[in-house]
Amino acid sequence: MAETDFFSRIPRQFLRTVATVVLTISGLLVVSQARAGCELDVICINEEKSRNGILLQAENLSPFPITYTLRVRARNMSSAGPETVTRTLAALESHEIMTLTRSRKNVVTKYRYNYDWTFGDRDAIHDDNYVYRLPYESGKSYRVIQGYGSRFSHTGLEQFATDFRMSEGTPVHAARDGVVAKIEESNSLGCWRDGCGAHANYVVVVHNDGTTGEYYHLQQNGALVDVGERVFAGQKIALSGNTGHTTIPHLHFAVYRAVDWGNTQSIAVRFATADGLIERTRRGGRYQATPIRQASRPTTSTRNYLSN
Numbered sequence: 247m248a249e250t251d252f253f254s255r256i257p258r259q260f261l262r263t264v265a266t267v268v269l270t271i272s273g274l275l276v277v278s279q280a281r282a283g284c285e286l287d288v289i290c291i292n293e294e295k296s297r298n299g300i301l302l303q304a305e306n307l308s309p310f311p312i313t314y315t316l317r318v319r320a321r322n323m324s325s326a327g328p329e330t331v332t333r334t335l336a337a338l339e340s341h342e343i344m345t346l347t348r349s350r351k352n353v354v355t356k357y358r359y360n361y362d363w364t365f366g367d368r369d370a371i372h373d374d375n376y377v378y379r380l381p382y383e384s385g386k387s388y389r390v391i392q393g394y395g396s397r398f399s400h401t402g403l404e405q406f407a408t409d410f411r412m413s414e415g416t417p418v419h420a421a422r423d424g425v426v427a428k429i430e431e432s433n434s435l436g437c438w439r440d441g442c443g444a445h446a447n448y449v450v451v452v453h454n455d456g457t458t459g460e461y462y463h464l465q466q467n468g469a470l471v472d473v474g475e476r477v478f479a480g481q482k483i484a485l486s487g488n489t490g491h492t493t494i495p496h497l498h499f500a501v502y503r504a505v506d507w508g509n510t511q512s513i514a515v516r517f518a519t520a521d522g523l524i525e526r527t528r529r530g531g532r533y534q535a536t537p538i539r540q541a542s543r544p545t546t547s548t549r550n551y552l553s554n
């Protein structure tokens with residue numbers, strides 16, 4: 247059997263949350279609630295009656311940047327801007343999304359919206375000279391079963407993700423400093439059907455440039471850190487597993503930039519190995535992890551390198 251038959255892909259639909267609100271207004275504007283939808287203590291879409299209509303506002307309750315996309319459909323109401331908006335909220339930031347105004351008096355107006363979000367800054371500028379640690383213990387090496395551009399499932403948004411073959415319970419180490427934004431570790435199932443992705447355990451770390459480092463398919467109760475905890479490159483943060491959309495124990499790791507509709511785009515990053523820097527991970531490669539201080543230094547931007 248071809249090796250690729252075992253490879254798993256990252257399913258990201260578990261990050262998606264969609265809310266729909268329908269509000270009928272006849273005659274006077276009526277707003278049912280000010281805080282219409284909050285999710286996971288992270289994002290709220292608030293609705294307020296304003297002089298001209300309904301003001302939609304986004305509120306970030308978390309100490310991390312989040313990027314959302316919201317689309318409005320309305321009858322007899324309109325906004326000055328586009329119906330679909332993708333924007334980033336800084337930590338604890340609120341801002342106006344749009345105001346829906348009634349186009350005619352004494353008509354029934356309706357609107358609904360749906361939205362999705364993810365951690366991270368869509369405008370993050372990644373320092374491509376930054377050197378990442380391999381996400382496992384120094385001195386160890388694991389075989390890459392999907393590298394950059396592997397056609398099985400590391401395509402499109404996952405183009406620059408890497409799958410490392412490792413048995414369940416293998417220590418996973420942070421590839422870069424950051425703060426833990428999200429953890430799931432309650433799952434125990436790994437399978438290969440639609441919807442299996444909802445069973446993935448993972449740790450999401452936000453880096454100081456607004457990108458995220460994401461570690462997937464972890465063992466049940468395999469997160470060794472907590473949300474809000476600062477982690478350092480090389481720190482043991484989790485135990486690998488085989489949960490989610492997967493058929494073989496492995497670690498999926500990538501660095502991402504938020505895009506629209508709760509999606510994230512993987513970014514090509516460089517890794518330190520015992521044999522020097524690598525610009526891309528290759529399927530079949532075995533890379534020995536090494537502390538970054540032993541690796542080649544980045545050619546530029548040393549300040550960022552040291553401070554990340």
Ligand SMILES: [Zn+2]
Pocket residue numbers: 254255256392400407408409498499
């Ligand atoms: Zn993968």
